[in-house]
Amino acid sequence: MEIMGKIAFAVYTVVILAGALVAVGSSSLVRALVGLITTLVGVAGMYMLLNSPFMAFMQLLIYVGAVSVLIFFAVMLTRADASGEEGKPASIRKHLYALLGAASPAVILGWALMTRPVESISTPTEVGLNALGHELLGSYFLPFEIISAVLMIAMSGAVLLAWERRGRK
């Protein structure tokens, strides 16, 4: 990594960590959502650093554009008041248990990562948009079609679930 790349990596890491901290720690759900969006933008920057601008574009388009709006609708439809949906903060014991439950897999995975490092190349591979499109309609045609069916079924299922019949209120 060049020096500029290192600086950019550090900046994106700080953005991601700060966003994640707000997303899990804030008692107001709207603030947590803003933290999530900050993290998503930071991950998009990481994709740019990894020399995959298409993934960064898709991250902004799908996550920041669509999923965060969906979560905002969820916050709105469950009537989060101004003080936040969470209400009073969780007890110390619950925090401790959650910290323990999150730390144990993280420590195991981090240990495996540190003790068995994989050889990495210094400059990321470049994959053109052409190659991605060819593969999408070539070797990975079946998952591409199945994901469209999954999205369609999920959308109609969501409409069916939330449907309110007239006169049955």
Add this chain to the structure above:
Amino acid sequence: MSNLVLYQLVALTLLAAGLFGIMKRRSLVGMLIAVELMLNGAGLSIVAAAQLTEANATLGQLGTLFVMGLAAAEATLVLSIIVVVFRRFGSAKTGEITTLKE
């Protein structure tokens, strides 16, 4: 430390934050936010592993693209489930919709 390990550590932090959030939050929407954090960590890890090693980079990027599509489908379904639960119980907090203990 190699570049790959640094990226994987950031992804691991996202996973840990998501796990912590999903255990700490007491509303369904907060848990959904934590799940999105974890899915993002997975995507970052896959792309880093594909771009920075000799592995097939196209496969890594397309795999992350499919993860994003599935995350969008999952968010849609969870939104409608939250709406149904809220309509039935009048609340979306995990403590108030537990009926098995009664």
